[in-house]
Each structure stands twice: as structure tokens, then as C-alpha cells.
Amino acid sequence: MITNALRSLWAEPRATDVPERLWRDWVLVGVLMMTALLEGVFRDDVAWRPFATIVAVGLAPVLLWRRTQPLACVVVGFGTAMALGLATLAGGPRSVGLTSMIYILVLVYALVRWGSGREIVIGLTVVLVAAVIGTVADYTGPSDVIGGFGIIAAAAAGGAAVRYRAESWRRALDQIRSQERVGLARELHDMVAHHVSAIAVQAQAGRAMAGQRPEAGLEALAVIEGEASRTLAEMRAMVRVLRDGAPAEYTPQPGVGDLVSLARREPVPVVYVEVPDDLDELPIQVDAAVYRLAQEALTNALRHARNASRVEIRVVEGGGRLRLRVTDDGQIDPARSASHGFGLLGMTERVQLLGGTLRAGPVPEGGWTVDAELPTEVSR
Numbered sequence: 174m175i176t177n178a179l180r181s182l183w184a185e186p187r188a189t190d191v192p193e194r195l196w197r198d199w200v201l202v203g204v205l206m207m208t209a210l211l212e213g214v215f216r217d218d219v220a221w222r223p224f225a226t227i228v229a230v231g232l233a234p235v236l237l238w239r240r241t242q243p244l245a246c247v248v249v250g251f252g253t254a255m256a257l258g259l260a261t262l263a264g265g266p267r268s269v270g271l272t273s274m275i276y277i278l279v280l281v282y283a284l285v286r287w288g289s290g291r292e293i294v295i296g297l298t299v300v301l302v303a304a305v306i307g308t309v310a311d312y313t314g315p316s317d318v319i320g321g322f323g324i325i326a327a328a329a330a331g332g333a334a335v336r337y338r339a340e341s342w343r344r345a346l347d348q349i350r351s352q353e354r355v356g357l358a359r360e361l362h363d364m365v366a367h368h369v370s371a372i373a374v375q376a377q378a379g380r381a382m383a384g385q386r387p388e389a390g391l392e393a394l395a396v397i398e399g400e401a402s403r404t405l406a407e408m409r410a411m412v413r414v415l416r417d418g419a420p421a422e423y424t425p426q427p428g429v430g431d432l433v434s435l436a437r438r439e440p441v442p443v444v445y446v447e448v449p450d451d452l453d454e455l456p457i458q459v460d461a462a463v464y465r466l467a468q469e470a471l472t473n474a475l476r477h478a479r480n481a482s483r484v485e486i487r488v489v490e491g492g493g494r495l496r497l498r499v500t501d502d503g504q505i506d507p508a509r510s511a512s513h514g515f516g517l518l519g520m521t522e523r524v525q526l527l528g529g530t531l532r533a534g535p536v537p538e539g540g541w542t543v544d545a546e547l548p549t550e551v552s553r
Contacts, residue, residue, distance in 0.1 A: 185290030188336055191240050198237055205233040209273040220266035229271040239283035244292040247284050250277040251303040261310035268311055278328045285332030349519050373401035428460035432467055442481040448488045459547050462523055463497050469520055470499035470543040478503025499543045505535050
């Protein structure tokens with residue numbers, strides 16, 4: 174079991190989505206350099222003062238590369254600490270270095286948070302060797318030894334915990350995206366299969382009445398029937414994989430025209446629906462997506478909007494775009510404002526797949542709004 178765990182760690186890739194260098198990094202490095210400089214100037218018991226001060230100040234900028242090059246930063250930082258420990262063992266003064274150099278523990282956190290498995294193993298080995306040399310060179314008692322190694326372990330554990338949480342969140346997002354793609358595939362299949370089934374029925378009826386028609390028409394109808402039946406068979410096989418063996422339904426999916434079914438006068442909140450009467454024929458993907466988005470937004474409003482009296486669902490078409498706006502007049506739930514949740518992530522993924530945009534959040538006059546725009550023509 175231990176061997177398998179080590180092999181798994183060794184093969185672990187680097188963390189994804191490494192952030193770029195932020196302005197806070199420069200501020201952090203500036204503060205640490207100033208702190209080290211002040212300590213080197215005003216502290217009374219600094220051994221090798223000029224050298225120790227230069228090392229502490231010059232080592233701080235290494236933190237700027239801690240995310241992109243975590244192993245190299247650990248080697249530089251703890252290699253320097255190792256060299257100071259060896260200098261003490263070689264006959265130099267004790268406690269060479271400044272207290273402010275404790276900032277190199279940030280490199281341990283960054284190594285575990287952002288490094289690959291190989292980098293983590295190699296880097297922690299360097300850290301352990303440097304810690305042992307430093308402990309031997311400046312031994313002050315078992316309590317300090319336990320405390321020092323405990324701090325290093327805490328820094329590594331913190332990086333591991335944050336990394337695990339970030340990877341769990343990323344996998345959850347990937348699952349949401351996968352579910353939305355499967356949902357779109359199911360809806361497309363059901364819609365197209367409904368129309369193709371109608372074609373097959375018409376073709377079979379044409380064959381039944383072909384006795385009074387030319388022979389060419391009969392052959393054409395036979396070709397239509399064969400193509401339609403073959404298409405249905407292929408789509409059934411495809412959707413069987415998507416549905417994990419569940420039976421397919423050939424009823425048309427609800428669309429914009431079905432939004433009126435969401436309206437209600439009671440109980441509170443009242444749901445008001447406004448859909449244009451002269452809406453042009455929409456692509457089946459967009460038609461179904463608008464209904465699903467409105468349904469999800471309405472569900473969220475009924476669940477999270479406090480003391481809401483009214484929910485409005487409006488659809489407007491113009492300029493080659495279809496806009497869906499769902500608003501409520503309720504009080505904002507702090508939990509709703511703090512986190513978008515997986516429902517909204519799924520809605521955003523669906524809209525982006527169709528080339529649209531989605532915005533959601535509180536409005537100045539009170540309440541919550543979900544605003545989606547979709548193209549009325551989807552590229553094939």
C-alpha cells in the first residue's frame with residue numbers, strides 16, 4: 174500500500190491553473206526585504222551581520238517564482254539555509270542568519286500546492302536535509318526540535334489541503350460540464366428522433382398507398398424509409414451510451430412556447446411570463462435551452478429569494494439574439510450571493526456551448542436577476 178501511494182505521488186502532475194504573478198506578490202517581497210533589512214541593522218546579536226543581512230534580503234525575491242518554479246525555489250531557499258548550517262558546523266558562530274528568514278516556509282507550502290509529485294518528493298527531501306543540518310548545528314533542546322519540524326509539517330500539510338480542495342472543486346466543475354453536454358445530447362436526440370420518426374411513418378404510409386402511384390415514387394419512398402430507419406437505429410445506439418441503457422423518449426422537448434406553463438397566480442410568489450407572439454422559428458438547441466434556463470432560474474428564485482412576491486420571466490428577440498431575463502423582488506440570501514453554486518455553473522456551461530453569454534447577480538433595486546443571451550442561429 175505504501176509503495177502504491179509513493180508511486181501515485183511520484184506520477185502526480187503539476188497543479189492546473191497556476192495563477193500569474195500578482196501585485197500582492199511584489200508587496201509581500203517588498204515587506205519581507207524591508208523587514209530583513211531592519212532586523213539586520215537594529216538587532217544586536219546578529220552573527221556575521223553584513224553577510225546575514227545580504228542573504229536574508231537577497232533571498233526574498235525568490236518568492237516571486239514559487240508557483241511556476243517551486244522546486245527550484247525550494248532548492249535555492251533551503252540550500253542557502255543548509256549552507257549556513259554547514260558553516261556553523263565548520264566552526265562558525267551559532268545561529269547564522271536572521272529570524273525573518275522564516276519566510277522560506279512559504280516555499281514549502283508552494284512546493285506541495287503547485288509542484289508535481291516528483292518535485293514534491295525531491296523538494297521535501299532537500300527541506301528535511303536542511304532541517305536536520307540546522308537542528309544539529311543549532312541544537313537548543315527537544316522542544317525546539319519538535320516545534321521546528323512541526324512547523325515545516327504544518328506548511329506542507331496546508332499546501333496539500335488547499336491543493337486537494339482545489340482539485341476536488343475542479344473535478345466537480347468537470348462533472349457539471351459533462352452532465353450539461355450529455356443533457357444537450359439527449360435533448361437533441363429526442364427532438365431529432367421525434368421528427369425522423371414522423372418521416373418514417375409518412376414513408377410507410379406512402380408505400381401502403383403506392384399502388385396508384387408511379388413506380389419511381391414507390392422506390393423513393395422505400396429509400397426514405399430505409400434512411401429514416403437507419404438514422405433512428407444509429408441515434409438509438411448513440412443515446413443508449415449517453416443514457417447508460419435507459420430507454421429513449423421520442424416526445425419533443427419543451428421550448429420557448431412552453432414557458433407559459435411556468436406562470437402561476439398562487440401561491441406567492443406570483444410567476445409572470447412574457448413571451449413574444451411573433452417569435453421566429455428557433456434552432457431546436459436554443460429553443461430547449463431557453464426553457465431549461467428559465468426553469469432552473471425559477472427554481473433558484475423560489476428556493477433562495479426571501480419574501481419574494483413576484484418572479485418575472487421575459488423573452489425578447491432582436492438583432493439575431495434571443496434574450497431571457499428572469500428576475501425576482503425578494504431579499505438576497507447571503508449564501509446565494511457568496512456562491513454561484515453548481516446550478517448556475519451548469520446554466521453558464523449550457524449557454525457557452527451554444528455561443529451565448531449569461532450573467533447572474535443582485536440588482537440595485539433589490540432582488541436577483543439571471544440574464545442570458547443566445548444566438549438565434551447556431552453554427553453547425
